[in-house]
Amino acid sequence: MKQMSHIDNIPTSPGKFKMEKSLYMHRFRWQSCLTKLTFWSFVFLGLILVFFFRTSSSSSSSDVLRRSLKTSSWGGPVWEKRVRLSARVRSKNGISVLVTGAAGFVGSHVSSALRRRGDGVLGLDNFNDYYDPSLKRDRQALLEHSGVYIVEGDINDMVLLNKLFEVVAFTHVMHLAAQAGVRYAMENPTSYVHSNIAGLVSLLEVCKEANPQPAIVWASSSSVYGLNSKVPFSEKDRTDQPASLYAATKKAGEEIAHSYNHIYGLSLTGLRFFTVYGPWGRPDMAYFFFTKDILKGKSIQIFEAANHGTVARDFTYIDDIVKGCLAALDTSEKSTGSGGKKKGPAQLRVFNLGNTSPVPVSNLVNILERLLKVKAKKSIKKLPRNGDVQFTHANISAAQRELGYQPSTDLQAGLKKFVRCSIVRIYFVVTHGLSNNPYVIYFQVEVDRQKLPSRLLACAIEATELSLCLLIS
Numbered sequence: 125m126k127q128m129s130h131i132d133n134i135p136t137s138p139g140k141f142k143m144e145k146s147l148y149m150h151r152f153r154w155q156s157c158l159t160k161l162t163f164w165s166f167v168f169l170g171l172i173l174v175f176f177f178r179t180s181s182s183s184s185s186s187d188v189l190r191r192s193l194k195t196s197s198w199g200g201p202v203w204e205k206r207v208r209l210s211a212r213v214r215s216k217n218g219i220s221v222l223v224t225g226a227a228g229f230v231g232s233h234v235s236s237a238l239r240r241r242g243d244g245v246l247g248l249d250n251f252n253d254y255y256d257p258s259l260k261r262d263r264q265a266l267l268e269h270s271g272v273y274i275v276e277g278d279i280n281d282m283v284l285l286n287k288l289f290e291v292v293a294f295t296h297v298m299h300l301a302a303q304a305g306v307r308y309a310m311e312n313p314t315s316y317v318h319s320n321i322a323g324l325v326s327l328l329e330v331c332k333e334a335n336p337q338p339a340i341v342w343a344s345s346s347s348v349y350g351l352n353s354k355v356p357f358s359e360k361d362r363t364d365q366p367a368s369l370y371a372a373t374k375k376a377g378e379e380i381a382h383s384y385n386h387i388y389g390l391s392l393t394g395l396r397f398f399t400v401y402g403p404w405g406r407p408d409m410a411y412f413f414f415t416k417d418i419l420k421g422k423s424i425q426i427f428e429a430a431n432h433g434t435v436a437r438d439f440t441y442i443d444d445i446v447k448g449c450l451a452a453l454d455t456s457e458k459s460t461g462s463g464g465k466k467k468g469p470a471q472l473r474v475f476n477l478g479n480t481s482p483v484p485v486s487n488l489v490n491i492l493e494r495l496l497k498v499k500a501k502k503s504i505k506k507l508p509r510n511g512d513v514q515f516t517h518a519n520i521s522a523a524q525r526e527l528g529y530q531p532s533t534d535l536q537a538g539l540k541k542f543v544r545c546s547i548v549r550i551y552f553v554v555t556h557g558l559s560n561n562p563y564v565i566y567f568q569v570e571v572d573r574q575k576l577p578s579r580l581l582a583c584a585i586e587a588t589e590l591s592l593c594l595l596i597s
């Protein structure tokens with residue numbers, strides 16, 4: 125078995141590999157039926173091998189785990205035991221948290237951090253296909269490995285939610301399930317209403333009836349500041365000019381939170397996240413698809429405001445956001461109601477969680493170019509009227525004061541971690557040069573990106589995938 129000398133022929137994904145004719149193949153001739161029989165036997169054997177390799181190799185990888193975790197139904201004693209086990213508190217003074225959107229970017233990081241410090245964590249996620257659900261399955265597999273179970277279900281499913289509260293007396297809910305993305309709201313407006321408004325109401329309805337009522341921390345967004353031009357954005361600034369339906373639904377969420385706090389005594393904390401980025405991030409976000417496109421040599425568009433105005437974001441690194449989320453949970457006061465009845469005033473808070481230093485999108489691209497060691501093909505485009513605002517900038521003094529929140533990762537350091545730290549899935553494509561159409565088998569291993577030599581890193585065509593080719597002869 126020898127390794128192909130070059131990595132230039134790396135396929136972009138398994139199965140797309142096109143093999144060059146070798147001398148060995150030229151010598152091969154169809155001579156008799158016997159030869160044909162032998163050939164088809166090999167093909168058959170190949171297929172068995174494909175099956176074997178895919179099954180056996182993936183049994184040690186996350187694939188099988190992912191498949192076995194797929195739950196289309198719930199309920200029953202085994203399921204309840206699994207739910208209870210995942211939500212069981214393992215440390216003194218620990219809390220028991222239902223994390224919605226646990227297979228999402230922020231949700232998976234928060235779940236993992238809670239679990240690490242000994243809190244009980246149960247995830248809930250509907251694994252929708254807004255972006256490639258296999259990324260969510262990968263995050264699920266990692267969480268499962270650390271003992272966090274994610275129930276597959278929608279926050280609008282109140283029967284399921286009631287069941288979860290019947291099985292576990294959650295002290296807290298970290299509500300991160302949402303339809304994210306500013307620009308996608310023009311393509312699929314109803315998904316925002318479904319998740320960010322109807323879903324929030326379903327969850328709050330169940331929480332208000334629970335006994336005891338949990339304290340709730342949930343994800344609002346920097347986008348609620350909309351057309352506000354006073355910088356840096358403070359929680360006291362106006363938020364009645366949303367520039368996108370996404371922002372409008374998050375703003376509606378804040379008002380809904382107010383009413384449930386007022387009527388039912390639910391303790392509610394909204395966190396306005398500012399463009400969160402980092403490893404295991406969302407492929408729909410600019411830093412993520414810019415990285416992929418730069419590596420692929422595809423052109424990227426950088427938005428520019430009128431009169432060559434700079435478009436900038438207060439990009440915030442995921443670890444800082446996680447610290448803010450945990451601090452919000454830890455400083456939450458108990459809800460005051462029970463069984464749908466308010467017994468006294470309850471806590472209602474909203475905090476900015478940003479980085480306090482906006483960076484122009486063009487600088488983001490410059491940093492990526494340096495880290496990837498690839499020059500980007502850029503085009504400048506007028507900021508489309510699709511919900512994007514020109515800039516965001518957080519004033520975090522309230523979060524500093526009340527949560528002890530202090531972001532510590534700048535964009536350069538955070539992007540370095542994004543580029544270097546994600547897991548790379550390496551496909552080994554094994555071929556056998558027996559005919560003009562050789563069969564191909566492949567298997568995969570997952571490697572920490574940090575352990576990759578930089579030459580291989582530069583060849584990672586997808587941000588999380590790489591293929592290597594082996595030729596058996």
Ligand SMILES: O=C(O)[C@H]1O[C@H](OP(=O)(O)OP(=O)(O)OC[C@H]2O[C@@H](n3ccc(=O)[nH]c3=O)[C@H](O)[C@@H]2O)[C@H](O)[C@@H](O)[C@H]1O
Nearest residue numbers: 304305306345346347397398399409410425426427485512
């Ligand atoms: O803080 C939030 O509340 C939101 O943050 C995030 O939204 P945004 O800040 O818009 O992030 P993102 O799409 O990465 O665009 C980044 C920059 O690249 C610019 N941009 C974008 C695309 C493009 O092709 N070119 C470009 O210049 C674009 O104009 C922008 O200036 C979350 O997605 C959203 O769910 C929500 O949580």
